[in-house]
Amino acid sequence: MKKFAVMFMAAALTAMSVMSASAVDLPKVEDENYYTKFKDDNISINVYNWGEYISDGSDGSLDVNKAFEELTGIDVVYTTFASNEELYAKLKSGGVSYDIIIPSDYMIGRMIAEDMLEPLNFENIPNFSMIDEKFVNPAFDPENKYSVPYTWGVVGLIYNTQYISEEDAKSWDILWDERYMGDILMFSNSRDAFGIALKKLGYSFNTTDEDEINEAAELLKEQKPFVQAYVMDEIFDKMQGEEAAVAPYYAGDAITMIEANENLAFSIPKEGTNIFIDSMCIPKSAKQKEAAEMYINFMLETEVAAANCEYIGYSTPHAEALKTLDEEISSNPIAYPDDETLENTESFLYLPKATSDLYDKLWTQILSNDQRYNEWFVPILMVVCVAVSIGINIMRSIKKKRNTY
Amino acid sequence: MKSRAVSLPYMLWMIIFTVIPLGLVAYFAFTTSDGEFTIANISQVGQYSGVLVHSVWLSIVATVICLVIAYPLAFILSRKTENVQRTMIMLVMLPMWMNFLLRTYAWMTLLEKNGVINKIFGLFGLGPFNMINTPGAVVLGMVYNYLPFMILPLHSIMLKIDDKVIEAAQDLGASPIKVFTKAVIPLSMPGITTGVTMVFVPAISTFIISRMLGGGSNMMIGDLIELQFLGNAYNPNLGSAISLVLMVLILLCMSVLNQFDADDDREGMIV
Numbered sequence: 001m002k003k004f005a006v007m008f009m010a011a012a013l014t015a016m017s018v019m020s021a022s023a024v025d026l027p028k029v030e031d032e033n034y035y036t037k038f039k040d041d042n043i044s045i046n047v048y049n050w051g052e053y054i055s056d057g058s059d060g061s062l063d064v065n066k067a068f069e070e071l072t073g074i075d076v077v078y079t080t081f082a083s084n085e086e087l088y089a090k091l092k093s094g095g096v097s098y099d100i101i102i103p104s105d106y107m108i109g110r111m112i113a114e115d116m117l118e119p120l121n122f123e124n125i126p127n128f129s130m131i132d133e134k135f136v137n138p139a140f141d142p143e144n145k146y147s148v149p150y151t152w153g154v155v156g157l158i159y160n161t162q163y164i165s166e167e168d169a170k171s172w173d174i175l176w177d178e179r180y181m182g183d184i185l186m187f188s189n190s191r192d193a194f195g196i197a198l199k200k201l202g203y204s205f206n207t208t209d210e211d212e213i214n215e216a217a218e219l220l221k222e223q224k225p226f227v228q229a230y231v232m233d234e235i236f237d238k239m240q241g242e243e244a245a246v247a248p249y250y251a252g253d254a255i256t257m258i259e260a261n262e263n264l265a266f267s268i269p270k271e272g273t274n275i276f277i278d279s280m281c282i283p284k285s286a287k288q289k290e291a292a293e294m295y296i297n298f299m300l301e302t303e304v305a306a307a308n309c310e311y312i313g314y315s316t317p318h319a320e321a322l323k324t325l326d327e328e329i330s331s332n333p334i335a336y337p338d339d340e341t342l343e344n345t346e347s348f349l350y351l352p353k354a355t356s357d358l359y360d361k362l363w364t365q366i367l368s369n370d371q372r373y374n375e376w377f378v379p380i381l382m383v384v385c386v387a388v389s390i391g392i393n394i395m396r397s398i399k400k401k402r403n404t405y
Numbered sequence: 406m407k408s409r410a411v412s413l414p415y416m417l418w419m420i421i422f423t424v425i426p427l428g429l430v431a432y433f434a435f436t437t438s439d440g441e442f443t444i445a446n447i448s449q450v451g452q453y454s455g456v457l458v459h460s461v462w463l464s465i466v467a468t469v470i471c472l473v474i475a476y477p478l479a480f481i482l483s484r485k486t487e488n489v490q491r492t493m494i495m496l497v498m499l500p501m502w503m504n505f506l507l508r509t510y511a512w513m514t515l516l517e518k519n520g521v522i523n524k525i526f527g528l529f530g531l532g533p534f535n536m537i538n539t540p541g542a543v544v545l546g547m548v549y550n551y552l553p554f555m556i557l558p559l560h561s562i563m564l565k566i567d568d569k570v571i572e573a574a575q576d577l578g579a580s581p582i583k584v585f586t587k588a589v590i591p592l593s594m595p596g597i598t599t600g601v602t603m604v605f606v607p608a609i610s611t612f613i614i615s616r617m618l619g620g621g622s623n624m625m626i627g628d629l630i631e632l633q634f635l636g637n638a639y640n641p642n643l644g645s646a647i648s649l650v651l652m653v654l655i656l657l658c659m660s661v662l663n664q665f666d667a668d669d670d671r672e673g674m675i676v
Contacts, residue, residue, distance in 0.1 A: 085635045092639065182518075182535070188621045190637050229538045230621025234513075243517050356638040361452065364632065368456045368624040378451040378650055379444070385653045389660035396664065 026067055027303035030127060035072045035298070038291055044075035045099040045288050045295060048087065050278070051080040053102070053151075055304075055311035062307035068298050074291050083189075091116060097285040099292040105277050106191070108147050109140035109350030117146045118282040124293035127300035135317035138277055139347055147279035148296050151252075151314035154275050154337060154345060155192065156268040158239055158254045159246040169267040172200045174246055176219075181226045185238060185247035188230035190363035191348060192274070193220060196248055199271045206349040210358065217362040224366065239264060250276070251334050252314035258334075266334045268341055275345035277317070430652075433645035446646035453629055453647065460626040461654065463540060463615075464608035467547035471555040471604045472597070474548070479559035479596075480589065483566070494560065497553050509546055509617050516542055516618070538620030546614040547604075554603040562596030598662045606655055626651055 029035065047065070057063025065076040081087045084107040090096055091111075103111065111117045122128055128148060135149045159169045163183070168174050175184055175196065187193040195205045197216035207213065228244050236253070238244045240261045249257075254266040280299065282292050298304060305321035315335045316322055322330055330336060351359070437443050450457075482493050500508060515521050516537040526532035536542055566589065574584045590597075612627030619625075626647065633644030 083635060085637070085639065089634055089639060188616075224622065227622065228620065234617075237513075238517075241517070241519060243519055351637075353638065357640070360632060360636050360638040360640070363637075364453060364456065364624065364629060367622055367628075368453070368459065376448070376451060377454045378457070379448055382447070382650055382653050385657035389657045392660045392664055 025062075026071055027062060027301055027307070029071070029298070029301050032071075034126075035294065037072075037294070039073040041073070042075075043288055043291055044077055045291050046077045046079070046097060047100040047295065048079055048081060048090075048098040049100075049102045051082060053080070053278075053312055054078075055307040061311050062304065064299070064304055064308060067304070068295060071298070072291075072294060074288075074294070076295070091283055091285070094285075097287055098283055099286040099288050100280055100295055101283055102150055102278050102280050104348070105138065105140045105279070106348035106350050108279055108281060111281070111283070112141060112146055113350055116284055118284055118286055118289060119145045120148065120282060120296070121289075121293060124290060125297045125300065127297050130300060130302065130318055130320045132317050132319040132322070134342075135277065138279075140277075140349055141279070147281050148300065149277050149279045149317040150299065151309070151312060152275065152277040152317055153251040153314045153335070154268060154341075155195070155248060155273050156251055156254065156266050156334075157246060158235075158249050158257060158264055158266050160239070160242060160244075160263050161265050162242075162263050163245040166265070166267065169246070169265070170270050172196055172248075172269045172271050175248065176200075176223050176226065178226065180245050182228050183245035184223075184226050184228060185235055185244045186223070186227045186230050187248060188232050190359045192248070193230075193363070194359060195274050195348070197223075199269075199273065202271070205274060205346050206351065208352060208355045213355070213358055213362065217366060220366050230367065236260075250314075251337075252312065255313050255332070255334055268337060270344075272344040272346060275342065275347050277347065278314075430645045430648055433642050434649040435646075436642060438640075438642060446642050447650070449643055450646050450650050453626075456624050456629050457626055457650070457654075459540075459623070460609055463544055463623075463625065464547065464605055467544045467551070467608045468555075468601055468605045470544065470548050471552050472601065475552060475555040475559055475600065476593075476597075479556055479563050480593075482560055483563035484568075490560075494557075497556050500549075501553055505550065506613065508550065509614055512542075512546055512549065513537065513617055516545075537618060538622065540619065540623050542618040543615050543623050543625075546618045547608045547611065550614065551604040551608055554607075555600040558599040558603065559593065559596040562593050562599075566592045594665050598665055601662060602659060605658060609655065610651060 055061045055064050057066060065078055068074065069076055081090070084103050087101060087103055088107060088110070091098070091101070108117070125148060131149060135152065137144045138147075138149070141147045157169050157172075157174065159174070164174065164180070168177070174180065175186065177184075187196070194213065194216050197219040198205055198207060198212065200219065201212070201215060203209075203212045203216070229238070231238065231247075235247050235249055236257060239247055239249075239257050242261070242263070251266065254264075258264045258266065280296050282289055282296075286292055299308070300318060302318065302320040302324060305316055305318035306324045309316035309318070309321060309325065310329070313335075316325075322336075434446055435442060435444065437445070482490055485493070513520075517523070518533055518535070518537070520537070522536065523533040526534065570588055570592070571584055574588045579587065609625075610627045612625060612631050615623050615625040615628055630644050630647050630651075633640045633647065
């Protein structure tokens with residue numbers, strides 16, 4: 001889902017849904033009176049979400065934003081982002097104000113640590129009681145003051161059953177298997193890539209131990225000759241087109257890929273994996289906090305949550321919505337793995353700056369060629385460059401003067 | 406000189422969108438996140454020298470290939486009738502009507518292991534060849550995308566080379582090689598420098614081509630800058646420092662190039 005091409009589509013679809021002026025069927029809500037509070041105040045809220053990450057009325061699904069606008073009289077200005085880091089950079093650079101953002105776990109942890117989030121007033125979000133207990137008080141927000149879970153999922157291996165046996169796909173080791181040299185895809189974002197290497201080594205995703213991280217980096221360097229490409233959303237094309245045999249990716253997207261090509265299958269490696277939760281939060285810069293809380297509450301209405309879940313394909317943390325879903329979805333082990341598998345998962349937490357810097361540095365080393373240069377190379381190069389270009393221009397003007405005589 | 410007022414909107418535009426941002430880049434490059442002066446960012450760029458050298462190398466290769474392809478084409482074109490020229494220039498420009506990303510995406514489908522080119526080779530029992538995700542694929546993407554920027558300035562400068570000049574050289578007994586090196590090349594120099602600049606500069610700072618055709622493992626300087634802003638560690642200061650280094654490098658290239666068209670009264674881009 002996290003894809004720029006998809007983002008264009010999302011933007012186009014949003015535009016389309018704005019243009020079609022027909023009324024939507026309002027979903028059933030718990031307490032209609034609650035939503036009338038701002039009916040005549042003519043306010044608007046800015047919602048910033050992942051691309052393709054809300055039910056938008058296409059193919060007969062519920063148009064969530066439109067329904068909210070009709071129900072409450074609050075305008076929803078909906079924009080999308082492609083990565084947590086993009087969201088962070090946007091908020092950090094200032095100049096924008098959002099009322100609702102939907103980052104993932106580790107980014108929420110980081111934003112809490114940097115005091116960028118507003119504590120929520122749960123009195124305004126009565127529907128929070130319908131969230132499955134498993135997702136209350138998550139590790140990144142231990143007192144559950146700042147976030148309300150929206151979707152979740154796990155990372156696993158998507159593989160082509162023609163080339164790879166189910167047995168082999170049960171371990172991350174397959175991504176280091178010489179037999180599949182050139183047929184392996186790997187995450188192109190450092191956190192997920194390092195995560196896999198750390199789990200293979202038996203370490204925590206959230207380790208700050210430099211030796212452990214260096215060890216993981218060595219492992220990733222070892223893997224490089226086997227890797228066909230480092231990708232994110234190109235994975236859809238490459239796996240569906242059988243360009244590669246195995247790749248790690250998110251469960252929700254794996255379901256989409258398997259629908260497109262039935263030779264594909266999904267497995268959750270035995271070493272354990274990452275569970276991610278995307279949650280709704282209100283940033284400090286929000287102007288309409290109460291209206292934003294109303295929006296969060298609306299997203300937690302059973303029908304709305306179910307519509308979103310069906311549309312997005314990721315798993316829902318909403319206990320009531322899960323019950324209303326198709327048996328086919330709610331019993332799909334990819335989307336809703338059993339508790340035993342979930343026991344063996346870990347979520348990403350916020351890493352301190354030193355560790356993030358180390359990740360970036362090692363990751364660049366892995367992706368670029370291995371040649372090492374002296375660290376003075378660049379400053380000296382810069383000075384030489386400037387000197388030479390000044391020299392050239394001076395020479396030239398001297399020459400010109402001479403020519404005029 | 407007549408009226409400065411006419412250039413005012415452009416001057417304003419330049420100040421707001423070029424000079425001030427450049428100043429900000431320089432400011433960020435020499436400060437820490439708390440705003441204190443430091444040169445740590447610049448010296449930190451040193452650890453990425455490998456990426457820098459790799460990008461410079463790939464863009465030089467791409468520029469040379471562009472020049473080699475475009476030069477004869479532009480010359481031959483400029484000697485054709487006007488109608489032929491118009492059609493050919495149109496053909497050169499045609500791919501540019503399509504979105505840049507789409508064009509690059511199309512190359513992905515062509516070069517893939519199960520892609521169109523390998524399928525055609527397969528018909529003759531050859532291959533499959535490993536083409537995508539190599540530095541070669543990145544260079545190919547650059548050449549394909551930036552070739553028109555080389556052809557157009559070369560063509561427009563060669564139009565101005567009078568046939569009589571070439572004939573005169575031949576009359577005076579110059580061999581074809583002499584004609585080419587002593588008459589054609591010097592006269593087309595401004596076109597060469599403009600073309601080289603217009604290919605080299607976007608090629609060295611590209612990041613989407615290397616990501617799509619290079620498989621993510623051929624990191625270029627553009628990818629590195631993007632990583633500083635949208636990567637794990639959000640480090641705009643280091644990102645700015647890398648950009649500054651890149652700008653200085655480009656400055657040098659331009660100065661060197663400028664050397665070749667010493668007379669300012671000739672046409673071409675003055676940099």
